Amino acid sequence: MRFRGIPLWGWAAAAALYFGVAAAAVELAWDRSIDALAELGSHRLDLYAASLRSELGRYETMPLIVARQESVRALLSDVPDPPPGLLQTVNDYLDAVNREAASVAVDVIDLHGSVIAASNWNRPDSFVGTNVSYRPYFQDALSHGSGRFFGIGTNTGMPGLYFASAVREGGVAIGATAVKVSVDALESAWRTPGEAAMVIDGNGVIVISTVPAWKFMAVRPIAPEQQSQIQASRQYAGRSVELLPYRRLSDWGTSAWFARFPDWVHPGRERRYLAMSRAAPQAGDSIMVLLDVAGARHQQQIALAFVTGAFLIAGLYGLYAIQRRRAIAEKLKGQDALRSANERLEVTVARRTAALREANERMQQEIVERTRAEQLLRDSQQEVVHAGKLAVLGQMAAGLTHELNQPLVAIKTLCDNARTFFERNQPAPAIGNLERISRLVDSMAVLTAELKTFARKPDFERVAVSLGEAVTHAVLIYEARIRDEHVQLDVRIPAGTTICAEPSQLQQVIVNLLGNALDAVAEQEKRIIAIEARAPDPHGRVLFTVADSGAGIAPEVLAHLFEPFVTTKPRGHGLGLGLAISSRLVNGFGARISAVNPPEGGAQFSIEFAAAAPQGEANE
Structure with missing residues (x-):
């Protein structure tokens, strides 16, 4: 049997070829899209790790710096009867450090875990008098010299990251200092449409998340003994840690996997994501990013449409070749169909040519802008170099003042003596003083010439x-x-x-x-x-x-x-x-x-x- 002059087996072969090519194109589009998405996720993890290291790492040394303050050590050495005014001095110092570092609070803690001085000593939510002996960061500071802990404040209910350092006197711990840092700014900076980013602590609990509803939920089951430790440390202010409902589907390579998570845009639904994670800069924590795969599905649809269009065009040409063998009337009809197909092809070519021309113009504009930016960068680098030299000159100002003042004082004394010798009609010693003045001026000229050479751009x-x-x-x-x-x-x-x-x-x-x-x-x-x-x-x-x-x-x-x-x-x-x-x-x-x-x-x-x-x- 034939249909439109083509045997049925021919139609069957064409259909099999179409489905095979379409399936391969759809699979290739999916693989390439997911690979690109995985590469994007890797870049995102690098960026989040760097920002986490930059935002939180700069606070790690603050407790150690506060612990070395003489007034802090004196206050802890004299507990519970400090000298008059010492406690207020320490409170004012902690308040100044907290404002300068833009942290949440800075505390001084005695050996019993009681906060005896704090940057918020004069506010209703002051930490003074609070006992934090059950907090791991305090225990680690006394045991190991430093501690780090993420938890919810028992006084304020505000989550934050705690850094602590032991205060030692003669090699013996006499107390500790602690700094609390907020992570709200970090969460705001990480928010990106269609993505979710989170930091998971050693307990498997989400402590930083761009999806507020997921905070303090666990990504893996928590054992009863671990639950007991969490409750004992009041890490999450007594909150019950619930398991985040998600399903892990399949792996993609060695560093990513597919999973279904709750849709935070449309509650009550699930959405498929590509998940990636890696260890955070802080020990025991990890960073996870979720990337929506809807874009990959869209690429599959485009690939399917492209293959379908290509087969349609090929089918048109096949039908045209068959129709030419028919009668004159059928031949004219076939020519019309060919003309129509050519017109569509010309429109497509013209459209793509215009798009290529527009892309080329944008590329030229980007080249010009990049050249201008590179020139601006080189100029800026030279300005930084010059500014660095001027900064060094400023640091040397005190020494140079001393070097120039000594010859100037000597020159004034020699001038006064020379005038006295001239008044006494004693030119010989006066001329000797003038020669000494000349040598002093020469030495000053050498010094200023060196500075002029150094400061020149x-x-x-x-x-x-x-x-x-x-x-x-x-x-x-x-x-x-x-x-x-x-x-x-x-x-x-x-x-x-x-x-x-x-x-x-x-x-x-x-x-x-x-x-x-x-x-x-x-x-x-x-x-x-x-x-x-x-x-x-x-x-x-x-x-x-x-x-x-x-x-x-x-x-x-x-x-x-x-x-x-x-x-x-x-x-x-x-x-x-x-x-x-x-x-x-x-x-x-x-x-x-x-x-x-x-x-x-x-x-x-x-x-x-x-x-x-x-x-x-x-x-x-």
Whole structure:
């Protein structure tokens, strides 16, 4: 049998081919869409982990800083009869720290777990007098030196993250300090339409969630003994922890799975999501993100429509070829159908050509905007470098004032003496005083010339620079501080050592490293700074090192030392930009900078420069 001139087996073969291709296209569209969704989820987890580390990590050291406050230790040492005014002093200090850090509260806790001082001491919901001995963060602080705990406040009913640190006197714990941080701002920043993000603590309970109804619900069953521990610590203020109703369906690869969760947009319904999770920066916690797969279903529909359209077009051409074999009338009819199909095809091509042209114009515009942004970034980086140098000059102002005041006082005294000698008609001693004044002015001119060279905004030209002269300039800037602080400076630079760099930028790098070394040995009994350079190796590289006898660099800081705003200095003594700026400048020289803690102690910064021929040889 035939239908429209085609055997039935032909129709059956075409139908089988269509369903096979359609099924493959739909499956391919689903796989590619879910892969893209999984990649998006991975990026989301990276972003949430970074924001969690940034938002909460900066509070971890606050309890330790408060614990080192002399007034806090004195208050805990004199419990229960502190000196008059000491308690109010501690309360005012805690209030100032809390306002500066934008935390919820800062407390001082005695050995019995009673809050004896708090930043909210003068408010109705004050923590003063509250006993927190049952809280794990207090117990961990006394046992291990520090504690961390997420729970709901028993006084305020407000959830938050607690950080605690032991207060020690003679190596013995005499109490603890605690800081409470709110996570509301973090939840607001994570909210994205069609997605859900949450942080799950070690108990399997959701403590941070962009879906408010899911907070303090468990994602896995909680054992009875674990429930008892939670109730004992009042972690969730006595709330009953319920299990979040969801069903895990199937895995996707090794890092994602499908699950049905309650639809938070339409209560009472369920929706299918792609779920992904990974460990949070804080130990024991994890971050989970849920991504709606509706977009993948839409891609399947598009793929099915595309395959159907392609088969329809192919069918039209097949029918046209068959109709040509018919009579003249049928042939004309077939030509009309072909003309109609061509017109539709031309409209489609014109539409796609216009879309391609529009996309090309947008791409050109984006290229122009990106070029402009890159230029603005380079200009901004230069401004940051210049600002960093001016900041260093500001820090040296006190020392420079001392260096300039001494010659000025001497010049005034010598001028008064010279006038007296001239009045007595004794020109010889007067001329001697004038010669001494000239030498003092010359020494002041040398110092100001070095500062002018250091503060000048750098350009980008790299030339052959004498490493010894650059070190001499840096030492001259800190000469007063080196002398006043009795620092032993050991400089070993082989004569004629020349490197490729920009002179003023090289001076700034060495000044930053020398200033950091002086800060590192300031509190040490043994104050030694060694500046050394080795002769060029066979590869034409010069190794330059600055080592100090300080306390060294903490391992957790060493890995991020050259990142912006990473500093080991106390609050208010540095922004953490010096080494970040120095790293960018050194990279601009084609060099590499690194830092280690040598086995003999202290810290050592190393820069591997490209050697250059001395300027005299280059000119010849």
